[in-house]
Amino acid sequence: MKDSDRPAVLFIGLSWEERCFLGLKVDHKYYNRTTKVVLLYNEHSSDRDAANRDKIIQYCKKRNIIVQEILLKYNDSIFNWKTIEKAIFGIREELGRAVLDITTLPRELAWTLLYNIGKYTPSVQYIYHSPAKYTDEWVCKEPGAPRLLFRHSGISELNKPTALIILTGFDEIRTKKLVEYYEPKFLALGIQTGSKYSNNVRNSLSKHLDVVKGEVEHTHFSIDAYSKEHGLGQLNRIIKQLRGYNIVACSHGPKLTLVSLYRSHQSNPQMALCYVPSRLYNINYSDGIGETFRGVIEF
Amino acid sequence: MMSRNPFEFEAANNLTTRELLDYYIEDFNYSRFLDSKRNIFLLGERGSGKTMTLLYHSFKVKYQDSRRNDASDLLDNVGVHIPCNTPLFHKKEYLLLDDDHKAQIIAEHYFVIAIVNEIILSLSLVGDAKEAFKPFDKEFLEEIGYIFNIPSRSNSNFLDSVRKWIGKIVFNTQKHINQAENIFYEEALSLGSFLLPLIKMIKQVPLFSSTHFSFLMDDAHDLNIHQIKVLNSWIAYRDHSDFSVKLATTKVNKPIQITTTGGSILEGHDFTIIDLEKPYFNKDSDFGKLARQIIKKRLLKINNLDIEPEDFFPTSKEFEAALEKYKEIARIEAVSIYGHSDPKKITDHVYKYSRAYYFRERAKSKANLVPYSGFSMLVDLSTGIIRNLLDPCYYMYDAVVSEASEPFEGIHFVPPHTQREVILNRSNALWKRLENGLEKEIEGCSEEQGKMILQLIDNIVSLFRERLLHHKSEPRAIMFSISEVNDASFVKLIELLRIAQMSQLLYTRTGVSKDDGKKDTYYILNRMFLPTRGLDPNGQHARVSIKSKDLWNAAKDNKSIPYSKGNDNSPEESVQPKLF
Incomplete structure (x- = not known):
């Protein structure tokens, strides 16, 4: 059937x-x-x-x-x-x-x-x-404090520094908030590829880097949420590179990245899933x- | 090859020990408290140097400070640095438990694991540690191993065994909590069941018999209520011969003082407060001296440049000449008023008015032509916060590097015009941040509150500008206190002030009220707001008293704050220097 x-x-x-x-x-x-x-x-x-x-x-x-x-x-x-x-x-x-x-x-x-x-x-x-x-206007605002997902808060090792993986979206303030909150040693920004929904402008690497300039060592990688695996391969590659860190990962941007991040967590349960609530969403x-x-x- | 920017302001936790020792300037006023057996609350907003201070006083850093010839005195006080802003402490599964007591047990368990790990790592640095423990290894392992099921092999070293075991415990705890049906971890460790007995054991070893352990708990403002209550209970513990708690927190989100049993801890009795935010911050103040050392040290260590900050950040010649000119103008005026018989009155007059006359003159032109520059200006703009000092310096250095021609031969100073440009840019950026809406970045701040804070600050700065242009006696006062706090408006206003503090737009200090001698809070805007409005960040030792309802009306309805141009109904208070 x-x-x-x-x-x-x-x-x-x-x-x-x-x-x-x-x-x-x-x-x-x-x-x-x-x-x-x-x-x-x-x-x-x-x-x-x-x-x-x-x-x-x-x-x-x-x-x-x-x-x-x-x-x-x-x-x-x-x-x-x-x-x-x-x-x-x-x-x-x-x-x-x-x-x-x-x-x-x-x-x-x-x-x-x-x-x-x-x-x-x-x-x-x-x-x-x-x-x-x-909408061409703001999509969401008034971010709350980041929080780790229950039962998915990872397995931290003592003496390891923190790395933050952010699959970015239109709101660079959420990126700033995460970096300020966790003060990671290393930041990996996953940037959606393509220009769908003006992504190349509204979710540009430079926008996110501007808000964290001088504060944290960083890298970036491309991710395609609309591909078959929703960027799982790219995500797993970066996770492997960050083995020396306790990883906290967050999905903003295209909703499908929540799937790839979840799948990634399934094979990397030491990684913590994080969520940043927003109080307001544009009507x-x-x-x-x-x-x-x-x-x-x-x- | 480009040189590294010496004014990077990375989070202190991410610095190497070498970098930390290169950057940090010891303040002996704090050291004697942090090296004591007292419980300490170290207060300061983001960027004030809390983490650097704690890290510097940790055993790991002190031990690796090659300037020290004799490490034996270090064992009198072993500081173990515990950052609370880590994924381990952010784990909140125990909040799903319906039992607060069980939640506190798990919270305490995480603290104990982290502290034991740091104690072991710190002691393991001591070259003689393994030898010192050797006569006790077997006995200790038998005693503690029996109770806690710590595996040991023959020839096991006690410190190594505990370290490995703790690593296993932290893994097992998290695995259990993430996966088991019942979240509660039955084998949780506590201060009483494991940490104190461990410390007592360590102190049986002659090398460590006088050791006091300081738990340096960093970023305590990020902790939840269960975690705070646990730490407060440790602070309330009667006997502090073996351990004490040094807790770093922001002022705004200073933790509550309640313990797990519902009691409370009291300042003075249970703990002492150290406020890292220096009350005065011109270049001759304590902070000014600290700022000088910070800049000098960074330039020397990172750029191999042995230079005075005034030479690296020279003041514009035009500015210097203008200030001298207006000093003379003010002096001549003073003589005409007071004659020559009272030199102090002349000096005071020059101090009060010379810079005000200069800035008034500049204010008449439409463009803001004040050539903001100089090390002393940077100290003023910092508002007494180290991070605020480094921020414009970082961008200035960056600007000079990007304009430098090849081959790059290093930077020996930042031209005044570059300094001015960066200062105005950073000032504009701060206003922009406010105009974009604080609700975007501060949890709990609504759009309406964001708008009110913008209006409040805008009107306060406008008030200062009006005073600069017209006020007879204190034209350069740029601090304020709030009067008529019994008014209903104060309760609503205080929430806005709290958010502004959290955003580092506003700072508070405590002084003595001239009226009744009681402690009074006064407020200082982030001085980086001032250049965009052509104001003088140098200020003067006076504060403006503003009524609560006037501030509230400014915030809510964007009403100008009323003031009088003379001395009558806008009481200013002179602030006594060197109060602290």
């Missing part, structure tokens, strides 16, 4: 973005035997997300798809971890059919889901819908829906 013909349990992060609901329609067209949608949403942005929530619920109701909602709290990683852990345990029998739509899921939540789903099933499918375009964050990417993560 083709994957797409199997009954599916679809995990979605609720968002106001168009591609949240449009993505569900694409997902359902592909996984045409979806039986349940697990909708993760955040009380902090519930007003903004309300329209999409209603659309999703109505859409599912018409098609006899059960909607299970998981209410989370903004910036409360302890509450969110425990809530997701409990929710996943409750549906552990259904996880053989799990499909994770990471499009509008915050990275920390996506990783938390992956860990918990991985306890009960050997693999999970993932989907990502890129937008038609991003005009993105428009429409673009290309869809699919894959499988093995546990």
Whole structure:
């Protein structure tokens, strides 16, 4: 039986973005035997997300798809971890059919889901819908303090210095914040290749280097989130070069790098995964829906 | 071949021991505290030199300081440097435990592991250590090995065995916490169960019988509540003959003083505070002298250049000549007012007004033509923070290198016009940072607060500019204190000031109020704000008293801060030099 013909349990992060609901329609067209949608949403942005929530619920109701909602709290990683852990345990029998739509899921939540789903099933499918375009304005601001992901905080060795790997995005202030917070001995910047979404301008190496000038020894490498492996090869190469360090790694930029970083962590559990929350996201964050990417993560 | 920029300001933890010894200037006022058995809180904002100070006082660095002829006195106080800003201390899985007590046990376990590791590494540096331990190896290994299951082979050395075992413990702990169903690590170590017994054992060895261990805990402001309570409990421990805690933290996020049992630690009784932010920072102050030594040493060690900072950063001749001219103008004026009978009044008058007249004259022209330059100017602009001193120096050196022609023959000074350009650029960059919004970089700062802080600072600087241009008695005052703090506005204002401090846009000092002799906090803007507005970073020993509600109105509604041009209802206070 083709994957797409199997009954599916679809995990979605609720968002106001168009591609949240449009993505569900694409997902359902592909996984045409979806039986349940697990909708993760955040009380902090519930007003903004309300329209999409209603659309999703109505859409599912018409098609006899059960909607299970998981209410989370903004910036409360302890509450969110425990809530997701409990929710996943409750549906552990259904996880053989799990499909994770990471499009509008915050990275920390996506990783938390992956860990918990991985306890009960050997693999999970993932989907990502890129937008038609991003806003020309700011995308997110007011970054919070970086934090290590529970259970993925690595295995540090005493006497080793810290190296920071940042897969960069449009916001160089997050790069600055990470460097200031961890004060690494060495910084490796993973820069997305290409000019899609004006990446070559908005996510240029020079922008990120400017904010850390004189503060830390650094290198950079190219990464292509939209390639088949989402840059896993480049990532593993840099990790190998940084064997003499305790590594902390963070994914900003194209969402698909959360997949490559997670896979990298699976084979390099000594590396810590890190997340920097943002308090504000631009209401005009993105428009429409673009290309869809699919894959499988093995546990 | 290009020379290395001697003014790099890499985080102190990332310097080699050699670099640290090359850069660091010892301050004997602090050394006697840090070498004592007292618990110390070392306070200073980012860039004030906390880590450098702790590292310098660590045994590892002291022992490798080749200037020391006799290492035996080093064993009286063995400082072990523990950076708290590491991935190990950032691990927070124990927050998932529902039991605070268990969370504190794990927090303490990480501290103990890190400290034991550093103790072993430090003692292993001592050439005679292995020999000294030899008579005790078997006995110690049997005693501790039995309780903690430390494997040992015949001919095992105690220090090596513990070091390897600790390495295994740190791995096992993390593996367990990352993977096991039950996060709690049952075999956690504590001060009482392992660290103190280990220290007591070490002190049985004659070579170490008088050794006191100082735990130099760095970046304590990054620790969470469980970690802080554990350290506070150690600080509260009655007997400090064997160990003490020296804790470096920022002022703004200074940790709470509560222990794991709900008690509290008290300044004076349990710990002493050292404030690294020097109160006065002209070139003749303590900080000025420190700045001179820092610049000189870096130029000598890295560029092999033996030169006075004034020669490497010469003041513009035009500026020097102008200041002399206005000194004479002020002197003539003073004589006409006071006559010749009171030389002190003449001197005071010249001090107060000569530079003010110069800057007033410059302010009349639309372009900012003040030729900001000179070592003394750099000291003023630093606002007493080492990192702020090095920042413009770094960019100045970079600018000269990039303009240098081939073959590169080194740099012997930075031309005044380059200094001015860089100073104005760095001043503009600081304003830009504020205008871009602090909410982008400071956790907990909203966009609205970012805007209010911009308005607040803008209006304070505008006030200083107005005073410079028009004020009769204290035209160059650029520090302020806040009056009427009982007003409701103060509570809202203090949060903005806290964020501004965290961003190193504002610093605080403690002085004595002239009115009632009580301790008073006064505020100093990062002086790098001033060049863009044509102000004099040199300032004078006076502070402006501003009402809380006026500052709040400036922040919230962008209202100008009112002041009077004379001495009546804007009370200034003269700040007594050499208070500390």
